[in-house]
Amino acid sequence: MMAGRVLDLALHLLDRQIIDTDGNPVGNVDDVEIDESGYVEALLVGPQAVAGRLGGRLGEWLAFWTRVLQGGTEPTRIPVDLLTDLGSHITVARSRTELGAHRNEDRAREYLIGRIPGGRREGE
Amino acid sequence: MKRLLQVFLGVLTAIGGFVDIGDLVANALVGARFGMSLAWVVLVGVVGICLFAEMSGRVAAVTGRGTFDLVRERLGVRAGLLNLVASMLVTFLTLAAELGGVALAIELATSVNYLLFVPLVAFLVWFVIWRMPFEHMERAFGLLGLALVVFAVAFWKLGPDWGSMLHQASHPAVPDGEGHPTYWYYAIALFGAAMTPYEVFFFSSGAVEEGWTKKDLMIERINVYLGFPLGGLLSIAIAGCTWLVFMPAGVEVDHLDQVALPVALAAGKVGLAFVIVGFVAATFGAALETGLSTGYSIAQYLGWSWGKSVAPVRAARFHAVVLVAIVLGAMLILTTVDPIMVTEYSIVFSAVALPLTYFPILVVANDPGYMGEAVNSRLTNALGTAYLGLLTVVSLAAIPLMVATKAGQ
Amino acid sequence: MRGSDVIGLPVLGRGGRVLGKVLDVRLVQDGPLRGAYAALRVDALVVGRHTVAAHLGYDRARVNGPWLVNAVVNALTRGNGLLPWDEAEIADGVVRCERDALDPVPPI
Numbered sequence: 001m002m003a004g005r006v007l008d009l010a011l012h013l014l015d016r017q018i019i020d021t022d023g024n025p026v027g028n029v030d031d032v033e034i035d036e037s038g039y040v041e042a043l044l045v046g047p048q049a050v051a052g053r054l055g056g057r058l059g060e061w062l063a064f065w066t067r068v069l070q071g072g073t074e075p076t077r078i079p080v081d082l083l084t085d086l087g088s089h090i091t092v093a094r095s096r097t098e099l100g101a102h103r104n105e106d107r108a109r110e111y112l113i114g115r116i117p118g119g120r121r122e123g124e
Numbered sequence: 125m126k127r128l129l130q131v132f133l134g135v136l137t138a139i140g141g142f143v144d145i146g147d148l149v150a151n152a153l154v155g156a157r158f159g160m161s162l163a164w165v166v167l168v169g170v171v172g173i174c175l176f177a178e179m180s181g182r183v184a185a186v187t188g189r190g191t192f193d194l195v196r197e198r199l200g201v202r203a204g205l206l207n208l209v210a211s212m213l214v215t216f217l218t219l220a221a222e223l224g225g226v227a228l229a230i231e232l233a234t235s236v237n238y239l240l241f242v243p244l245v246a247f248l249v250w251f252v253i254w255r256m257p258f259e260h261m262e263r264a265f266g267l268l269g270l271a272l273v274v275f276a277v278a279f280w281k282l283g284p285d286w287g288s289m290l291h292q293a294s295h296p297a298v299p300d301g302e303g304h305p306t307y308w309y310y311a312i313a314l315f316g317a318a319m320t321p322y323e324v325f326f327f328s329s330g331a332v333e334e335g336w337t338k339k340d341l342m343i344e345r346i347n348v349y350l351g352f353p354l355g356g357l358l359s360i361a362i363a364g365c366t367w368l369v370f371m372p373a374g375v376e377v378d379h380l381d382q383v384a385l386p387v388a389l390a391a392g393k394v395g396l397a398f399v400i401v402g403f404v405a406a407t408f409g410a411a412l413e414t415g416l417s418t419g420y421s422i423a424q425y426l427g428w429s430w431g432k433s434v435a436p437v438r439a440a441r442f443h444a445v446v447l448v449a450i451v452l453g454a455m456l457i458l459t460t461v462d463p464i465m466v467t468e469y470s471i472v473f474s475a476v477a478l479p480l481t482y483f484p485i486l487v488v489a490n491d492p493g494y495m496g497e498a499v500n501s502r503l504t505n506a507l508g509t510a511y512l513g514l515l516t517v518v519s520l521a522a523i524p525l526m527v528a529t530k531a532g533q
Numbered sequence: 534m535r536g537s538d539v540i541g542l543p544v545l546g547r548g549g550r551v552l553g554k555v556l557d558v559r560l561v562q563d564g565p566l567r568g569a570y571a572a573l574r575v576d577a578l579v580v581g582r583h584t585v586a587a588h589l590g591y592d593r594a595r596v597n598g599p600w601l602v603n604a605v606v607n608a609l610t611r612g613n614g615l616l617p618w619d620e621a622e623i624a625d626g627v628v629r630c631e632r633d634a635l636d637p638v639p640p641i
Contacts (some may be wrong), residue, residue: 005561016197039564088494
C-alpha cells in the first residue's frame with residue numbers, strides 16, 4: 001500500500017488560516033468533522049466551532065453570546081473535497097461568499113455598521 | 125531618492141509615535157523622584173521592543189498573519205483565550221488612559237475641565253479610525269508627535285550638569301529618601317511603558333494591513349532600529365526635564381501640567397505650544413492604535429475578517445468591537461477616576477502580560493515551515509530567550525511590588 | 534464526531550491505569566480521492582500529559598529554536614505515546630485500550 005502523507009490534527013490543521021480561491025482569508029480551522037469510519041469529512045469554521053473546542057462552561061458561554069449577537073448555532077462547514085492546499089495555511093476552491101463564511105457578519109452589519117454613514121463603502 | 129524619503133519619514137514617524145501617555149507619565153514621575161538612576165531601564169526596554177517589533181513585523185510580512193492569529197495556533201484554544209482576555213483588558217485600560225490623556229492635554233491648552241472633552245475626543249478617535257486611510261493616519265500622528273522633541277531642546281536649555289547626569293545614569297543607585305521596593309516598582313512601570321503589548325499587536329497587524337512582504341523588511345528594520353531608540357532617548361529627555369525642575373524642590377509629579385512646566389520654563393510660550401501639540405498627537409495616535417488593537421486581537425483570535433483596509437461591512441464585527449471599546453473607555457474616564465492613575469495601572473498590568481504576548485512570537489519566528497529562510501538568527505534567539513526570562517521575572521514581580529509599595533507611594 | 538470531542542479525553546490502559554490525555558490525532562492521507570487530495574484517515578492518537586507543549590511544534594515538527602525552549606518542550610513531551618486508532622475504544626468521555634505502555638511518537 002502506498003504510504004500517504006502524515007499530519008497531526010492539532011499541530012498542522014486546527015487553528016490554521018483558510019484562504020479562499022481569490023486569496024482572501026475565510027477564517028481559521030476551528031474544528032473538523034470526522035465520520036464513523038474515521039475519515040475527516042469537513043472543516044468547521046466559526047465561533048460556534050470554537051465554543052466546541054473550549055468545552056465546559058466557557059464554551060457554553062461563547063455559544064450563547066454567538067447565538068445572541070450573530071444568530072445561528074451551526075458553524076460554517078467546508079467539505080474536504082474543496083481543499084486545494086494543505087501547507088502552512090489551507091486553501092479551498094471556492095470564494096468566501098460561496099462558502100457562506102460571511103453570513104456571520106450579518107447582524108453586526110445590519111444593526112450597527114451598515115447604518116453608520118460610510119459603512120458600505122470600500123475599505124481604505 | 126523617493127526610497128530615501130520614505131525611509132526618512134518612516135523613521136520620523138516611529139520616533140514621534142513611540143511616546144504615549146504611559147511613557148509621558150512614567151518618565152516624568154521617575155525623573156522627579158529618581159533622577160537619571162532609572163534611565164538604564166528605558167534602554168533595556170527599548171532594546172526589547174526593537175527585538176520583538178522586528179520579529180513580529182518579520183513574521184507578519186512573511187506569513188501574512190497578525191500576532192493573535194498565531195497566538196491561538198501555537199498555544200491552543202484555551203491558553204490562547206487566557207492570553208486574549210489578559211491582552212484585551214490591558215489594551216482597553218491603555219485605551220482609556222490615552223483618551224484621558226488627550227482630554228487632559230486639551231485642558232492644558234484651554235483651561236477647561238478635561239471631562240468636557242472626553243466625549244468629543246472619543247468621537248474623533250472613532251471617526252479617524254472609521255474614515256482615515258491607515259497609512260495617512262500613522263504618518264500624520266507620528267510626525268505631529270515629533271513636536272515632543274521640544275523636551276530634548278528644553279533639557280539642553282535647562283543646562284544640566286552633564287558629568288553628574290552621566291554618572292547618575294551609569295551608576296544606578298536608589299536615591300536618598302526612596303526605598304528599594306519603590307525603586308524596583310518604578311523600574312517595572314517604566315519597562316511596561318516602553319514595551320506595551322499593544323505596540324506589537326498594532327505593529328504586526330499594521331504590517332498585514334499595509335501588505336508588507338519580504339521586500340519591505342529592510343525598511344521596516346531601519347524604522348525600528350533607528351526610530352525606537354531615538355524615541356527612547358526622547359523619553360529619557362522627559363525624565364531629565366522633570367529631574368532638573370522638580371527634584372531639587374522635592375516636588376512629585378502627578379499632573380500633566382507639571383510635565384509641561386520644564387518646557388515652559390526653558391522655552392516659553394512657543395515651547396509650551398509645541399508640548400501641547402506633542403501631547404495631543406502622541407496620546408491621540410496611541411488612542412487610535414489601542415482602539416484598533418482591541419479589535420485586532422479578538423478578531424484574529426476568533427477568525428473574523430478584520431482591518432481598516434477591508435470594506436467596513438465585510439469586517440462589521442471588528443468595527444463593532446472597536447466602537448464599543450472606545451465608548452466603554454470614554455465611560456471609564458467619565459467616572460472621574462484620575463486618568464494618571466489609570467495610566468499607572470495600565471503600564472503595570474502591561475508588564476504582567478508581556479511574557480504571554482512575546483512567547484508565541486518567538487516560537488513562530490523559529491518555525492521554518494512558516495518563515496522559510498527568514499527564521500531567527502542565533503543572536504536573535506539568544507536575546508529573545510534572555511528577554512523572555514526577564515519578562516517572566518518582571519511579570520511575576522509586578523503585582524507583589526505594586527501591593528507592597530501601595531502603587532509607588 | 535468532531536475533532537474537539539476526542540482531543541483532551543483521558544486515556545486509560547489495561548486495568549484502568551492512566552496513560553495520559555489525548556493531545557492530538559494523527560491523520561494519514563491515504564484514503565480514497567476526495568476532490569484534489571486523498572481522504573484524511575484517523576490513524577492514531579497522540580497521548581501525553583502536557584497539553585500546552587502540544588501545539589508548539591518542537592517535538593513533532595521542525596521547530597528547533599531557541600535552544601532553551603526546545604530543551605524544555607522536549608523534556609515535557611518525552612513521555613508522549615502513540616495509540617493506534619483501531620485499539621482505541623471511546624465511551625463515556627474516556628478512551629480505553631488494552632495497553633500497559635505506548636510506543637513513542639515518531640516525528641513527522
